[in-house]
Amino acid sequence: MNGTVFDSTASALELIGVSKVHPGPVAALRSVSVTIGTGEFTAIVGPSGSGKSTMLAIAGTLERPTSGSVRVAGLVVDGLPDRALSGVRAGRIGFVFQQFFLIPTLTALDNVATGLLYRGVPAAQRRRAAADALAEVGLSGRAGHRPAELSGGECQRVAIARALAGRPAVILADEPTGSLDSAASAGILTLLAELNSRGATILVVTHNPEIAGAASRVIRLRDGRIKQDSEAS
Amino acid sequence: MSGVVTGRAEGRAGGRAALPVSRLRAADIWPLALLGLVSRPARAALSAVGVALGIATMVAVLGVASSSQAQLVAQIDALGTNLLTVAPGQSFGGQTVTLPPSAPAMVARVGPVIGAAAIGDVNAQVYRNDRISPANTNAITVYSADAGLLRTLQGQLARGRFLNAATARYPAVVLGADAAAALGIDRTGVQVWLGNRWFGVVGIMRRLPLAPELDRTALIGDPVAQRLLHATAAPVQIYVRANPASIAAVAAVLPATADPAAPQNVSVADPITALTARADASVAFQEQFLALGAVALLVGGIGIANVMVIAVLERRGEIGLRRALGARRLHVAVQFAGEATLLAGCGGVAGAVLGGFTTTVYAAARHWDAVVPVPVLLAAAGVALLVGAVAGLYPALRAARLVPAEALRL
Numbered sequence: 001m002n003g004t005v006f007d008s009t010a011s012a013l014e015l016i017g018v019s020k021v022h023p024g025p026v027a028a029l030r031s032v033s034v035t036i037g038t039g040e041f042t043a044i045v046g047p048s049g050s051g052k053s054t055m056l057a058i059a060g061t062l063e064r065p066t067s068g069s070v071r072v073a074g075l076v077v078d079g080l081p082d083r084a085l086s087g088v089r090a091g092r093i094g095f096v097f098q099q100f101f102l103i104p105t106l107t108a109l110d111n112v113a114t115g116l117l118y119r120g121v122p123a124a125q126r127r128r129a130a131a132d133a134l135a136e137v138g139l140s141g142r143a144g145h146r147p148a149e150l151s152g153g154e155c156q157r158v159a160i161a162r163a164l165a166g167r168p169a170v171i172l173a174d175e176p177t178g179s180l181d182s183a184a185s186a187g188i189l190t191l192l193a194e195l196n197s198r199g200a201t202i203l204v205v206t207h208n209p210e211i212a213g214a215a216s217r218v219i220r221l222r223d224g225r226i227k228q229d230s231e232a233s
Numbered sequence: 234m235s236g237v238v239t240g241r242a243e244g245r246a247g248g249r250a251a252l253p254v255s256r257l258r259a260a261d262i263w264p265l266a267l268l269g270l271v272s273r274p275a276r277a278a279l280s281a282v283g284v285a286l287g288i289a290t291m292v293a294v295l296g297v298a299s300s301s302q303a304q305l306v307a308q309i310d311a312l313g314t315n316l317l318t319v320a321p322g323q324s325f326g327g328q329t330v331t332l333p334p335s336a337p338a339m340v341a342r343v344g345p346v347i348g349a350a351a352i353g354d355v356n357a358q359v360y361r362n363d364r365i366s367p368a369n370t371n372a373i374t375v376y377s378a379d380a381g382l383l384r385t386l387q388g389q390l391a392r393g394r395f396l397n398a399a400t401a402r403y404p405a406v407v408l409g410a411d412a413a414a415a416l417g418i419d420r421t422g423v424q425v426w427l428g429n430r431w432f433g434v435v436g437i438m439r440r441l442p443l444a445p446e447l448d449r450t451a452l453i454g455d456p457v458a459q460r461l462l463h464a465t466a467a468p469v470q471i472y473v474r475a476n477p478a479s480i481a482a483v484a485a486v487l488p489a490t491a492d493p494a495a496p497q498n499v500s501v502a503d504p505i506t507a508l509t510a511r512a513d514a515s516v517a518f519q520e521q522f523l524a525l526g527a528v529a530l531l532v533g534g535i536g537i538a539n540v541m542v543i544a545v546l547e548r549r550g551e552i553g554l555r556r557a558l559g560a561r562r563l564h565v566a567v568q569f570a571g572e573a574t575l576l577a578g579c580g581g582v583a584g585a586v587l588g589g590f591t592t593t594v595y596a597a598a599r600h601w602d603a604v605v606p607v608p609v610l611l612a613a614a615g616v617a618l619l620v621g622a623v624a625g626l627y628p629a630l631r632a633a634r635l636v637p638a639e640a641l642r643l
Contacts (some may be wrong), residue, residue, distance in 0.1 A: 084253060087253030089558065091255075091560065118564060211511060
């Protein structure tokens with residue numbers, strides 16, 4: 001860890017008094033403070049418009065809060081220039097989205113390898129890491145298939161492998177089962193729990209009560225505030 | 234956690250540790266740029282057509298010009314640069330004057346002159362036969378000619394023979410290449426209606442590069458012109474072949490030699506100069522085609538920019554994803570600018586091949602050697618890449634400016 005500003009002993013993610021006010025002014029988040037420890041499997045639940053997605057975007061440095069402070073693996077990201085935030089995302093955060101966002105012309109393996117593209121890792125090394133990540137989500141046999149040849153559940157597994165490939169401090173998942181049928185959803189749920197048991201830190205935004213049930217911690221948001229935290233600190 | 238990419242040192246936490254940076258390897262840029270083209274090959278091909286046509290036009294125009302110039306140089310080398318023409322000019326008062334009938338003989342006597350041959354005015358028209366309306370002259374001029382004319386011009390016959398001492402006395406005619414074509418005659422032994430008499434065609438000339446003005450003429454012998462058609466024997470033009478080393482000196486003495494009484498009425502010209510001027514004129518003509526190619530390139534560039542703007546709109550999700558994976562704005566911009574450049578580059582290569590092919594076909598049709606200069610091909614590739622880079626700039630900036638959270642619809 002020499003030469004980096006990340007602190008491996010720190011919490012994976014910290015939001016301190018984070019507010020987000022959209023012009024209007026409509027408050028999407030109101031003074032939210034939450035600490036996600038390394039190794040946690042946390043679900044954020046709440047009705048539409050409660051600020052879940054805004055919270056995920058701010059935690060993932062895709063959006064800046066109006067006020068408050070965010071730390072990723074110990075690094076205070078407030079006020080960092082865009083290029084440094086990109087570096088934080090490339091090195092410390094893995095994203096999983098409801099729509100998978102796989103690149104249709106690339107094979108599953110190359111899609112996963114794209115997760116390491118912006119780290120400056122040589123292609124051969126990216127593919128090796130991608131093969132490992134694909135094995136972890138149980139899709140080694142599908143490495144050469146393109147997204148169109150994969151089921152929805154398999155596509156989401158590829159996307160999870162892509163987030164996993166860089167061994168991020170935290171995986172942020174936005175409605176990962178939102179586009180899947182119940183059987184595929186259950187498979188993804190099992191996978192997330194498994195990855196968590198092997199040490200991955202996971203923060204999921206979801207409507208799915210089963211995912212919420214599988215998580216070790218559930219945070220309920222309402223009107224931009226934390227209404228309930230099963231592990232209130 | 235190994236493999237953390239470190240960058241420039243910037244004191245933030247701890248004072249000396251480096252902020253995280255995202256890096257895109259140079260080796261990854263072109264595969265990335267290719268991705269968009271591969272995903273929509275038909276669209277890519279169609280949008281590259283404009284640039285391909287522009288480049289093809291430019292390469293073909295320059296290739297044809299180079300081939301033509303190479304041909305001209307070879308032609309001049311083959312014909313020699315030692316030909317002069319002597320013609321009556323205009324008198325001081327502006328009236329047309331004539332050369333004395335003795336002028337050809339006088340000119341031939343100048344030391345360095347190797348050969349001289351004259352053509353003389355004949356007041357007659359030539360027709361395919363006696364049933365043709367007199368108004369239908371086909372713009373063919375009838376001249377009397379010396380037997381040595383063809384040799385002096387280093388001209389060649391397509392058919393038959395040139396006039397000689399014998400045929401010059403009888404109603405025999407040699408036709409220029411264009412005159413023969415206009416009359417519809419492609420062989421000797423037929424008769425044409427010339428000056429209200431039948432003349433037998435004894436020869437048909439090939440085109441005369443040094444005297445294109447003779448391509449649309451009918452040449453008859455001096456004696457027959459004077460005897461049957463009442464020609465005056467006044468030369469209208471004398472072709473002079475001289476020792477190349479003394480060509481300037483010969484040109485200087487020709488006026489006084491041809492018409493000692495009125496040397497100021499004699500005009501001496503150098504057909505090689507005319508030939509070179511013609512080449513220059515054809516280059517000027519080519520500039521218009523080059524401009525046309527430039528317009529095609531411009532339109533092609535706009536087409537690529539247009540397609541890329543659409544691609545950016547369609548691929549918002551991919552752009553958002555890449556930003557989430559750690560791509561900087563610059564990386565996104567480079568990807569789309571690279572894609573546009575690659576697109577135009579492919580168009581440029583296709584255009585260069587097409588232009589080279591066009592040049593080859595055109596040159597082959599004219600029996601030239603095809604010449605496509607390598608600098609032209611390199612310039613074509615450079616221009617195509619430049620067009621692509623410029624066309625890709627705006628779409629690239631639009632892609633880079635997308636807000637990641639909005640692009641991902643988070």
